[in-house]
Amino acid sequence: MTGRGPGEEHERRPVRRGAALLAVTLAAWGATLAGCAAQQPGGAGASEASEAARASASTEPPRDGTGFTPEPEPPPVTPDQPAPVSDPDAVPPAAGAPCQPSQLIAVSTPVDAATGYRQMDVVVTNTSDLACVLDGFPGVDGTGLAGSDLTLARVEGVWSDPADGEARTLEVAPGAAARVHVGWRGDPVGPYDERVGAFQLVLDGTADGPGVGVALDPAAYPLDIIDGHEVRTSGWLPVR
Numbered sequence: 001m002t003g004r005g006p007g008e009e010h011e012r013r014p015v016r017r018g019a020a021l022l023a024v025t026l027a028a029w030g031a032t033l034a035g036c037a038a039q040q041p042g043g044a045g046a047s048e049a050s051e052a053a054r055a056s057a058s059t060e061p062p063r064d065g066t067g068f069t070p071e072p073e074p075p076p077v078t079p080d081q082p083a084p085v086s087d088p089d090a091v092p093p094a095a096g097a098p099c100q101p102s103q104l105i106a107v108s109t110p111v112d113a114a115t116g117y118r119q120m121d122v123v124v125t126n127t128s129d130l131a132c133v134l135d136g137f138p139g140v141d142g143t144g145l146a147g148s149d150l151t152l153a154r155v156e157g158v159w160s161d162p163a164d165g166e167a168r169t170l171e172v173a174p175g176a177a178a179r180v181h182v183g184w185r186g187d188p189v190g191p192y193d194e195r196v197g198a199f200q201l202v203l204d205g206t207a208d209g210p211g212v213g214v215a216l217d218p219a220a221y222p223l224d225i226i227d228g229h230e231v232r233t234s235g236w237l238p239v240r
Contacts, residue, residue, distance in 0.1 A: 093130050103130070117159060123177050142200065180236055199223065
């Protein structure tokens, strides 16, 4: 057996400890890299799955608990109001002659409703540069919401004020106005009846001829007036 000197033993021991320390360090580093490599794909996949789940939850329509997805309800449909149109003039406008549709603008007040009876005032203004005459009791005409021509029965005089049931003749100067009461009963109207949408106030367009209609855009829409309805009108009244 060959003996070793003290110096030789002292040189070999540090070499063995250094090799062992290097091996442990390399093993730990390799394990760390392997762990990162294993976690990185899984982490990205989990994040993508989470994002997809959130997107699905935000876009999936609600269900009613039976697995059936109800269809969304369509928005309510409101019929368009027919545009009120005046009739052509019966004769050319002339000073002191019966008022013609082209000379007048008609507007109504809100409807006053009480115990089934309705009433509104219609105000007509002379927009021409000629004075004209309103006489007797105006008539009424109407078009339903679906475009049907409605037949309306005129009755002279309103229930609210019997004194206004007298026929009057008014001369309306340029820029001046006159009014008339219009009344009817709203209680016979059912939910499926075609109500009036466009309304005309019918004037005596000539001294002895048929009347002509002035377009009236009601303040209330639609009016609960239907085909065959009885509509009452007063005589012409001055606007104070």
